Every structure is written in structure tokens, then in C-alpha cells.
Amino acid sequence: MQKFKVLVIDDSAFMRKVISDIINQDKHLEVIGTARNGEDGLKKVKQLKPDVITLDIEMPVMDGLTALRLIMEEYPTPVIMLSSLTYEGANSTITALQHGAIDFINKTSGPISLDLNKVSEEICSKVKQAATANIEPSDEQAKDQDTYTEFQPQQFKHNETIIAIGVSTGGPKALQQVLSKVPRQFDGTIVIVQHMPAKFTKSLAERLDRLAEIKVKEVQNGELLKKGHAYIAPGDYHLQVKSIGRSLAAVVEQTEPVKGHRPSVNRLFESIADLSTFNKVGVVLTGMGSDGTDGAKLLREKDPSTYLIAESQQTAVIYGMPKSLVEEVNPNLIRPINLIAEALIEVVER
Known part of the structure; x- marks a missing residue:
């Protein structure tokens, strides 16, 4: 070698x-x-x-x-x-x-x-x-229609939608490309796990908040989650979501890492699998490993109407986590990073 x-x-x-x-x-x-x-x-x-x-x-x-x-x-x-x-x-x-x-x-x-x-x-x-990172996806690759799956409509049953995003290496730039294109009046709630140590996620949230129309913040334990907001798990803390009446609340805690990760995408996905009155969208972006795959399997098992999106190999800085989702779970949609926000808007506004 x-x-x-x-x-x-x-x-x-x-x-x-x-x-x-x-x-x-x-x-x-x-x-x-x-x-x-x-x-x-x-x-x-x-x-x-x-x-x-x-x-x-x-x-x-x-x-x-x-x-x-x-x-x-x-x-x-x-x-x-x-x-x-x-x-x-x-x-x-x-x-x-x-x-x-x-x-x-x-x-x-x-x-x-x-x-x-x-x-x-x-x-x-x-x-x-x-x-081995992909640092320069070409515009042609990002636009090539052959690289994505066709949009598969899903029959959502509920009026409220939660979008859970998991991302690791290459994540800050990927999140910027997604969140900066989400409109202010977005009719969904976004929760995010970015693999990152303590003290860095607050800076990440503040910077993304300046660049996005929607509100972006580092989430706090017990915080009620609102539409048109994006909430990032604090570094070194798991983020879970639970329902309180008709509202959603964040659970931020420091139980053991899951397969080496805290925060864990699997832990976040598993928590939204139990929400019975919300449409669910799971998104896996660039990152090494397979975090998110087990949680996505559980999401599909508990709610077959769950909509899963993976970033395509053409734009993923590290094609590990999205590749695992594609191979193990068969997501509804595969898109380059520049078209993920467009897909989210289409899914949520249907």
C-alpha cells in the first residue's frame, strides 16, 4: 500500500x-x-x-x-x-x-x-x-440525474413533520448547504446530530444561524421544539426527542456512547421512531462509518411511512454513513448535497 x-x-x-x-x-x-x-x-x-x-x-x-x-x-x-x-x-x-x-x-x-x-x-x-476524502465534487457530478433515485411519494398520515439529520466528517459545510436553503416559513422541525466534541457545537449553531433564514441553535435539555427551527445536539451529549402532549421536547443526556458515538445518530433516530403523531424524515449526510443505519432500520420497522434520504456519493466528503444507509436500508431518495434542502421542502409541503 x-x-x-x-x-x-x-x-x-x-x-x-x-x-x-x-x-x-x-x-x-x-x-x-x-x-x-x-x-x-x-x-x-x-x-x-x-x-x-x-x-x-x-x-x-x-x-x-x-x-x-x-x-x-x-x-x-x-x-x-x-x-x-x-x-x-x-x-x-x-x-x-x-x-x-x-x-x-x-x-x-x-x-x-x-x-x-x-x-x-x-x-x-x-x-x-x-x-481519501472527496474535496472537489464537480458541478457535472452534482447535477447528473443518473446519480439520484427518483422521488418516491410517501403517504404521510399526520399534520406535523419532524426531520432528523445525522452527519459527521464534512458536516459543517454540508449543513450550511442544506440549512441556508430552507425557507423561513418551513413547516417542519429539524433536529441534528453532528459528530463533534463539546464546545464546538455552540459555535457551529451560531454560525449556521447567521447564514440561515430559519432559527438554528444548540438545543438544551427539556427545550420545547418549534417548527421552522433547527436544533443541534451539544457535543458529547446524546439528543433524543419525546412528545409532551401535542408538543415535542428535547432530551439531552450523557448516557454511554452508542458504538463509539456521543451524540449518536442511531439514538436520535430511535427516539423519533416512537413519536406516534408526527410524520418522520431521516436524513444521513457525509461521514465515516455507519451511524444512523440501525436507527433508520428501526424507523422503517416502527413506521413504514418514514421517509429516508441519503447524500449521494458524488458530493459526500466521506461516503461512509450514507453508503451504509443506501446498502442496508434502501432510502427513498439519494441526492447530492446541493439538492437535499429542495427534497426536504418537497417532502414536508406535500
Whole structure:
């Protein structure tokens, strides 16, 4: 198996050494160069043509966000951001993900992390995952009618509709593409599980709220859910939905992870399966693994009128979760990300 070539961009010589040593320990990865800031990094990207870049956010001369935008414009390459856990760091990370970064790694001890070795397995796993990511779906692929299934009408029985969305790697950009196209008067309630650690989902919700016509927020335990709103599970907490009379309420809790995930898409889907007076739509977007598939099976079993939508391979950054749904559950609809919102509007307004 060929080795994936990695470029490490960080202003700290110590961090460049630590990250390089971690990556070089993996037999499938090789650091082919390092750079001390974004400007130096751009020259190295052009010269070395890496398969993956790790990119620090806070750097002198040219910061990580500026470098990311230029890299994606001039030499599109999968990028993993290194982020601090501060509020500002979380905001910058979300901005980076929406500008094309594949994923991020926490600097667990702040800007100069002394315990990155604790997350060495995560670093190598994310770098290898990024190396196979789909970062540039063409307009032709996204428009190709042969890539989607035909719209299959479903006989909904109820007046109220809940849409549950599950997404992982590549999610912030995918959610932006969906939620920014949902109209203000949308006649459905949206609940979302995005695989993401604590402290980052609030920044994600705030940024999406600024870009969308509907209200987007990080959900709180016990909150009553409203139409025309999108609610994101807090990082490291499961989100479930329960009915209280004719209303829906969020249950946010920290029981054990489900198959390694907290929040879990399966847990969210399973909870809406028990809602007897709501039409149900399940959506699975980009992400590694199969989270959402078991929950979707239960949704179909408990309510055959459930409508399931998968993002197509043509636009999914990582075609893992939607592929699992397609192969295991046979969704009603497969669509590129740029047409998911249109499909939701059509389903809900029927």
C-alpha cells in the first residue's frame, strides 16, 4: 500500500516535530515537509504536492484561515486543522470547516500542546481518512440525474413533520448547504446530530444561524421544539426527542456512547421512531462509518411511512454513513448535497 504524503504547517518548531513524529510512526503515512507559517506553507504545497495537510490556525505572517482559503482556491488538498479549545478557537475551527477543511484535532493543552501524544491515534486516523476524502465534487457530478433515485411519494398520515439529520466528517459545510436553503416559513422541525466534541457545537449553531433564514441553535435539555427551527445536539451529549402532549421536547443526556458515538445518530433516530403523531424524515449526510443505519432500520420497522434520504456519493466528503444507509436500508431518495434542502421542502409541503 502506498504511503500518503503529509505536509505539517505550524509556527511552533516543537509542534512541527511532535506532529511529524506521530504521523511518521504510522506505516501508511509519511511527512514530506514542514512549514512555519501559511505563506511558507503555500510554497511547500505547490512544491511538494502533499496528499494531506495539517494546518495550525494561529500563526504569524499568514494565519491558518487565510492559508486554507488560498490552498483550496489554488491547490485543493485535504486539510486537517489544529485547534485550541477556546471559544475563539472553536469559532475559527467552524469557519475553517465551512471553507473546506475536512476535520480538526484539538490541541488539548491550548496553543502549545504538550500532550498531543495522547491523541496520536486520532491524528493518524483523521489524516488517513482525509487522504481519501472527496474535496472537489464537480458541478457535472452534482447535477447528473443518473446519480439520484427518483422521488418516491410517501403517504404521510399526520399534520406535523419532524426531520432528523445525522452527519459527521464534512458536516459543517454540508449543513450550511442544506440549512441556508430552507425557507423561513418551513413547516417542519429539524433536529441534528453532528459528530463533534463539546464546545464546538455552540459555535457551529451560531454560525449556521447567521447564514440561515430559519432559527438554528444548540438545543438544551427539556427545550420545547418549534417548527421552522433547527436544533443541534451539544457535543458529547446524546439528543433524543419525546412528545409532551401535542408538543415535542428535547432530551439531552450523557448516557454511554452508542458504538463509539456521543451524540449518536442511531439514538436520535430511535427516539423519533416512537413519536406516534408526527410524520418522520431521516436524513444521513457525509461521514465515516455507519451511524444512523440501525436507527433508520428501526424507523422503517416502527413506521413504514418514514421517509429516508441519503447524500449521494458524488458530493459526500466521506461516503461512509450514507453508503451504509443506501446498502442496508434502501432510502427513498439519494441526492447530492446541493439538492437535499429542495427534497426536504418537497417532502414536508406535500
